[in-house]
Amino acid sequence: DGGITQSPKYLFRKEGQNVTLSCEQNLNHDAMYWYRQDPGQGLRLIYYSQIVNDFQKGDIAEGYSVSREKKESFPLTVTSAQKNPTAFYLCASSISGGVGTDTQYFGPGTRLTVL
Amino acid sequence: GENVEQHPSTLSVQEGDSAVIKCTYSDSASNYFPWYKQELGKRPQLIIDIRSNVGEKKDQRIAVTLNKTAKHFSLHITETQPEDSAVYFCAATLSGSARQLTFGSGTQLTVLP
Numbered sequence: 001d002g003g004i005t006q007s008p009k010y011l012f013r014k015e016g017q018n019v020t021l022s023c024e025q026n027l028n029h030d031a032m033y034w035y036r037q038d039p040g041q042g043l044r045l046i047y048y049s050q051i052v053n054d055f056q057k058g059d060i061a062e063g064y065s066v067s068r069e070k071k072e073s074f075p076l077t078v079t080s081a082q083k084n085p086t087a088f089y090l091c092a093s094s095i096s097g098g099v100g101t102d103t104q105y106f107g108p109g110t111r112l113t114v115l
Numbered sequence: 116g117e118n119v120e121q122h123p124s125t126l127s128v129q130e131g132d133s134a135v136i137k138c139t140y141s142d143s144a145s146n147y148f149p150w151y152k153q154e155l156g157k158r159p160q161l162i163i164d165i166r167s168n169v170g171e172k173k174d175q176r177i178a179v180t181l182n183k184t185a186k187h188f189s190l191h192i193t194e195t196q197p198e199d200s201a202v203y204f205c206a207a208t209l210s211g212s213a214r215q216l217t218f219g220s221g222t223q224l225t226v227l228p
Contacts, residue, residue, distance in 0.1 A: 033215075042121070042204055042218035043159070058215070090158065101147035101166070101208060104216065106158040 003027040004107035006091050011112045013078070013085070021076045021110045023091030030096050032074035033104060036060060037088040046089075049074055050096070078112065086114045119207050121219025128195050129227050136222045138205035139187040145207045148188045149216070150179060153202045162203075163190070195226045 004025045013019045023032065031050050035043040045058030049068040063082025068074050074093075078085045089110045094102035120139045128134050138148075149164035165172045165179045165188065172179050178191040188207075192199055205219040 035218075040124075040220070042119075042220045043206075044218075045215055048215060103149065103161055103164065106151075106160070108158050 004091060004093055004105055006089075006107040006110050008110060009108065011110055013112065013114050015114055016080045018077055018079050019112065021078070021089055021091075021112070023074045023076065023107055024072055025074075025093045025107075026072060027093055027105065028071070029093035029105075030071070031094045031102070032068065033092040033094075034058075034064070034066065034074070034076045035090045035092065037090060037109075043090060046076065085112055087112060119205060119209070119217050119219045121205050121222060123222060124220065125223045125225070127225045127227060130195060130197060132195055134190075134192045134195055134199070134224055134226075136190045136203055136205070136224070137187060138189070138207070138219050139185075140207040140209065140217075141186070142207070142209045143183075143186060145186075145209060147208045147216075148179070148181060149206050150190050151204045151206070151218075153204065153221075155201075159204060192224075195224075197226050197228055200224060200226045 007022045033048040034046040037043050044060050046064050047066040049055035052071050055066050055068050065077045091107040092104040094104045146167035150162050151159035152162045153159040163174050163177050163179050165181050176193045181188040202221045202223050204221050206216040209217045
């Protein structure tokens with residue numbers, strides 16, 4: 001999982017601003033994922049991408065957007081439409097994403113705080 | 116709806132004792148069940164996983180058992196050590212999530228010296 005990087009580690013945002021979280025992997029993985037983690041809760045899937053130029057909504061996609069223009073990169077934008085964006089955001093990747101049975105490797109996370 | 120239930124939410128054991136964490140799932144078609152360990156402020160790391168064609172898998176002090184009939188799977192840690200203290204998450208593939216992983220809510224394990 002050392003091949004997945006996220007930046008920044010900490011991010012502060014004012015209400016009404018859009019922010020973009022970076023996720024890069026050099027594992028040559030086809031699939032990439034974004035999860036949100038809140039205190040005392042498990043990881044919830046925001047978006048995932050099984051291949052370049054394609055992505056699907058997860059369970060909590062409202063207020064978020066993504067792009068997958070390159071295999072290595074899967075940035076997440078938290079828009080002003082997301083009502084409660086303060087959370088720990090984790091990016092992950094797997095060799096493929098066809099049936100969800102491949103091991104997912106996580107990045108170090110970005111902690112977003114809305115001021 | 117389809118989900119993964121994890122119990123207990125907190126677990127304290129004495130060093131050297133065993134720890135057991137249990138998860139139940141709702142989708143009988145689920146076929147992949149990983150367990151992740153997350154230390155405070157760190158990324159989740161896979162510690163063991165099991166697929167539906169296997170009932171038990173062991174890796175040193177860690178084992179996972181799967182009961183497909185009852186739709187539950189458990190993590191067993193033997194001879195616990197202080198460095199085992201962390202949050203543990205189970206997960207399962209659920210058809211309602213386009214076959215992607217759905218995670219349990221986590222168990223905070225504390226190993227007391």
